[in-house]
Amino acid sequence: MTRLIEQAFELAKQRFSAIGVDVDAAMAQLDQLPISMHCWQGDDVRGFENPQGALTGGIQATGNYPGKARSAAELRADLDQAMSLIPGPKRLNLHAIYLESDSPVERNAIEPKHFANWVEWAKRNKLGLDFNPTCFSHPLSADGFTLAHSNPEIRQFWIEHCQASRKVSAWFGEQLGTPSVMNIWVPDGMKDLTVDRLAPRQRLLNSLDEIIKEKLNPEHHIDAVESKLFGIGAESYTVGSNEFCLGYAASRQTALTLDAGHFHPTEVISDKISTAMLYVPRLLLHVSRPVRWDSDHVVLLDDETQAIASEIVRQRLFDKVHIGLDFFDASINRIAAWVIGTRNAKKALLRALLEPSDQLRELELAGDYTARLALLEEQKSLPWQAVWESYCLRHDVPADASWLGDVRNYEQQILSQR
Numbered sequence: 001m002t003r004l005i006e007q008a009f010e011l012a013k014q015r016f017s018a019i020g021v022d023v024d025a026a027m028a029q030l031d032q033l034p035i036s037m038h039c040w041q042g043d044d045v046r047g048f049e050n051p052q053g054a055l056t057g058g059i060q061a062t063g064n065y066p067g068k069a070r071s072a073a074e075l076r077a078d079l080d081q082a083m084s085l086i087p088g089p090k091r092l093n094l095h096a097i098y099l100e101s102d103s104p105v106e107r108n109a110i111e112p113k114h115f116a117n118w119v120e121w122a123k124r125n126k127l128g129l130d131f132n133p134t135c136f137s138h139p140l141s142a143d144g145f146t147l148a149h150s151n152p153e154i155r156q157f158w159i160e161h162c163q164a165s166r167k168v169s170a171w172f173g174e175q176l177g178t179p180s181v182m183n184i185w186v187p188d189g190m191k192d193l194t195v196d197r198l199a200p201r202q203r204l205l206n207s208l209d210e211i212i213k214e215k216l217n218p219e220h221h222i223d224a225v226e227s228k229l230f231g232i233g234a235e236s237y238t239v240g241s242n243e244f245c246l247g248y249a250a251s252r253q254t255a256l257t258l259d260a261g262h263f264h265p266t267e268v269i270s271d272k273i274s275t276a277m278l279y280v281p282r283l284l285l286h287v288s289r290p291v292r293w294d295s296d297h298v299v300l301l302d303d304e305t306q307a308i309a310s311e312i313v314r315q316r317l318f319d320k321v322h323i324g325l326d327f328f329d330a331s332i333n334r335i336a337a338w339v340i341g342t343r344n345a346k347k348a349l350l351r352a353l354l355e356p357s358d359q360l361r362e363l364e365l366a367g368d369y370t371a372r373l374a375l376l377e378e379q380k381s382l383p384w385q386a387v388w389e390s391y392c393l394r395h396d397v398p399a400d401a402s403w404l405g406d407v408r409n410y411e412q413q414i415l416s417q418r
């Protein structure tokens, strides 16, 4: 098998070289593009603060596949398993509710020490960490408002949670030598007709200003804000809309988070990257798959995932776009969900890196749209898969679907005992 893969790779290399693509350079670039895997796929966004509590905030993990992680140690073991089947660099994106403590800790009192095991694990596995305050699944978010709440005490509680989260995030960056991107997403919104659409937005803006006012070292911590169109129970009005977050990120020069599931069904974030990059210093992507709505299905190697990857590569946005995933599927093996989604995101990046972008750009500039379309379509069937398989072998992970056997074994031996 290995010999066949290497032979196919050598032939593929020649085919790509014939269209001016340096395969070794493409693979080297892929090695510089970590994907931040989201911890919350492993336990249906429950966390370890109050795992029995309800998941609120208008998001939902549907399905009841057995074997979800019940503790941070189990979640780390599951991540180890998933990561061993995904080639190349990875990061982990943590939510505040994944803290570890012997006694209850209020959200506004979280500290770096509550995440010490995660940092140790990340060091051992040479991973960067990213972070998120958790502004949902809590009694003080029960009426659908947090940072935009009309009650100043509740608002202050969430401001303090986000401020405490920034300290945790900056500590991750300092400990691991790579900045932690901290994404602020709030579920604030209204189910029905909303009379005052301005005041909550004014309050959210003031809260965010309060949160980011302490300057932190950008080598350790990056602030990002994530917009949304609607959530379950917040169908009519979302305080942190796209316009709100784009305006906020542009005026405060924070990063902007674009989630593939947070727009109208025919809108795509691949087309938003180039606009946003004109106004904000950085982007965080939540690569996801909406099916009819923000359903957070496992990422496929589909047209939009490819378009997102192509946009990053064509515009050489390697240092400005942070790639994260955001899906939570509880209807299939959760580890397989991570592996499928992350491998697909990486395949899309590799395919984008194997594109003769300069040639295509020249054709476009010359107005030769016929050749542009012809080459774009022909390149889809170039032997990128041979390069992918060789890339997997170099990283000592299964090149083909045989990774599923590893997941099945783990399921039998570990998950079935939970």
Ligand SMILES: C[C@H](O)[C@H](O)[C@@H](O)C(=O)CO
Pocket (backbone or CB within 6 Å): 040, 045, 059, 132, 185, 226, 228, 259, 286, 294, 326
């Ligand atoms: C759990 C995440 O913070 C959440 O999915 C958020 O990023 C989001 O996309 C909400 O719809």
Ligand SMILES: [Mn+2]
Pocket (backbone or CB within 6 Å): 226, 259, 286, 326
């Ligand atoms: Mn998201």
